[in-house]
Amino acid sequence: MSSESVADDADSPAGGPSAPGSRQVGWNSRYDHPVDWSHRFEARSVPDMLLQTATRYPGRTFIHFEGRNFTYGEIADRASEAAEGFRRLGVERGVNVGLFLPNCPHYVVAYYGIMMAGGTVVNFSPLYTADELAFQAEDAHVDTMVCLDLEQLFPAIAEVQARGILKTLIVGNIAEVLPPLKSLAYRLFRRGDRARIGYGRTRLRYDSLFRNGKISRPAAIAVSEDIALIQYTGGTTGRPKGALLTHANLSINAAQVHAVDPEPGNLDRILGALPLFHVFANTCVLNRSVLAGDEVILIPKFDLDTVLKLIPAMQITTLPGVPTMYRAMLDHPDIANYDLTSLRICISGGAPMPAELRSAFVKKTGAAIAEGYGLTESSGVVSVNPYLTGGKPGSIGHPLPGTQIIIADREDPHHILPQGEHGEITVRGPQIMRGYWGRPEKNEDTFVDGRLRTGDVGYLDADGYGFIVxxxxxxxxxGGFNVYPSTLEAELYRHEAVKEAIVIGIDDKRLGQRPKAFVVLEEGAEVSEAVLLSYLNEHVGKHERAAALEIRAELPKTMIGKLSRKELVDEERAKSASCC
Known part of the structure; x- marks a missing residue:
């Protein structure tokens, strides 16, 4: 395995004076992160990060899971043994292996073990249906999958194997990673949670990976060329696409995130509640922690009571999350009874955080919140507000070191707009993907002049802080006017009765489209749909007025818990089609 010095070829931040053709100038004297924007990061292979940290801190706890501690030395040894097991199964450079796992030690070991053998990891969400699993496995040329024997997960992956798409399943069980007493209790009293597997030539036990010792020589990896991870997008428009993330992309993004921490020498305890199969957690929880030698308190999924108990019990210092997680914590009736003072920083990403939620959370808990921004295609993180000051509420902060945020004309992305004007956010940096797996036509649409087109509309203010519109x-x-759903959603959040809000466009014969709002009310709130609709329309422009508003018990959310428009758009389209 190898490493090299890699940085973006741009010479100045966020459209600064040295960016060719840029008209966004004059702010680069202010950069509020505690590291120079021009800092160059060493690109490494992803398993090298684990091996180097394990060499420095072999006895330090890496993963705490359900009461059991795994040290860096133990995980590195297990990953090296898994790498040999994968190698004997034919995993090498160019071979893609799927992970269909919740947050658990199996994921961590297999993730680094696959890459150590030279293979590429493909993440699969445990929320996927059999059809979604089948599509992605076929699309990514995956024929080997690591999974668990959980009854709620295994039948779906078994169906995909029965279709002939997957050749080999490597099946683990939770009992093998629990403390002894918990393991015994699980085996005795939780048998109903486990599916019948039928082990054999095509269904192997997870522990069979570890029967041949450590890999004698980890695969040689070209860090800037070899793909470490194929991370699929959410597929909100068209079929999902696999972003090709190199070892350099992932290792540098981990280093960038670590570099903006004003206290990088502190030993942090990170709450691993976000799913590791999502790019946000993959960088901010897993790889960044490995790079820094931090401890990850890993839980299978976000459970509110578990999180609130773990924070004081484990003295958790860092909590990466999405706005709906912070909303759930804030709404807990006993939040005041939990000591959250160990929290040094809460990192919010995945979706914009409403200003009212941010203010209320900080006031009630005393914890600082730093909002950030990123995409699957950027290995996870593009920008973040400074940790110490919190930056500017509602902003996505300053770009990470070596990263440019450039605002381009929406119709002509080659044309860069003056600072302060609204346009499409484009990004250049060493963490940007190589392209999409098997989709050359999408690559042409996604990149312009070496910049990633994000599809987000935003602007940079006079201090270089980014804002998403x-x-x-x-x-x-x-009727020919652009209406931004976020504008209407922001107004709805200002109403004391509104807990969550989504606005979408619905067909209108006269104007083409009109906004429609969907809201969830605060517990105990009593307000009618008509009153809320009237409130909203009184506070927006005439062309922005909503045609309808629905109050619902809940709104759809993505796999990481952020509000999702897709299901509501599909629902409204189906209604429109059935009545015409």
């Missing part, structure tokens, strides 16, 4: 695909076209 909306998604280009979510724009509502009302």
């Amino acid at each position: 909306d998604r280009m695909k979510d724009l509502i076209l009302v």
Whole structure:
């Protein structure tokens, strides 16, 4: 395995004076992160990060899971043994292996072990249906999958194997990673949670990976060329696409995130509640922690009571999350009874955090919140507000070192707009993907002049702080006017009765489209749909007025818990089709 010095070829931040053709100038004297924007990062292979940290801190706890501690030395040894096991199964450079796992030690070991053998990891969400699993496995040329024997997960992956798409399943069980007493209790009293596997030539036990010792020589990896991870997008428009993330992309993004921490020498305890199969957690929880030698308190999924108990019990210092997680914590009736003072920083990403939620959370808990921004295609993180000051509420912060945020004309992305004007956010940096797996036509649409087109509409203020206005695909076209759903959602959040809100466009014969709002009320709130609709329309422009508003018990969410428009758009389209 190898490493090299890699940085973006741009010479100045966020459209600064040295960016060719840029008109966004004059702010680069202010950069609020505690590291120079021009800092160059060493690109390494992803397993090298683990091996180097394990060499420095072999006895330090890496993973705490359900009461059991795994040290860096133990995980590195297990990953090396798994690498040999994978190698004997034919895993090498160019071979893609799937992980269909919740947060658990199996994921961590297999993730680094596959890469150590030279293979590429493909993440699969445990929320996927059999059809979604089948599509992605076929698309990514995956024929080997690591999974668990959980009854709620295994039948779906078994169906995919029965279709002939997957050749080999490597099946683990939770009992083998629990403390002895918990393991015994699980085996005795939780048998109903486990599926019948039928082990054999095509269904192997997870522990069979570890029967041949450590890999004698980890695969040689070209860090800037070899793909470490194929991370699929959410597929909100068209079929999902696999972003090709190199070892350099992932290792540098981990280093960038670590570099903006003003206290990088502190031993942090990170709460691993976000799913590791998602790019946000993959960088901010897993790889960044490995790079720094931090401890990850890993839980299978976000459970509110578990999180609130773990924070004081484990003295958790860092909590990466999405706005709905912070909302759930804030709404807990006994939040005041939990000591959250160990929290040094809460990192919010995945979706914009409403200003009212941010203010209320900080006031009630005393914890600082730093909002950030990133995409699957950027290995996870593009920008973040400074940790110490919190930056500017509602902003996505300053770009990470070596990263440019450039605002381009939405119709002509080659044309860069003056600072302060609204346009499409484009990004250049060493963490940007190589392209999409098997989709050359999408690569042509996604990159312009070496910049990634994000599809987000935003602007940079005079201090170089980025702000997102909306998604280009979510724009509502009302009689020729652009209406941003986020504008209406922000107004709804200002109403004391509104807990969650989504606005979408629905068909309108006269104007083409009109906004429609969907809201969830705060517990105990009593307000009618008509009153809320009237409130909203009184506070927005005439062309932005909503045609309808629905109050619902809950709104759809993505796999990491952020609000999702897709299901509501599909629902409204089906209604429109059935009545015409």
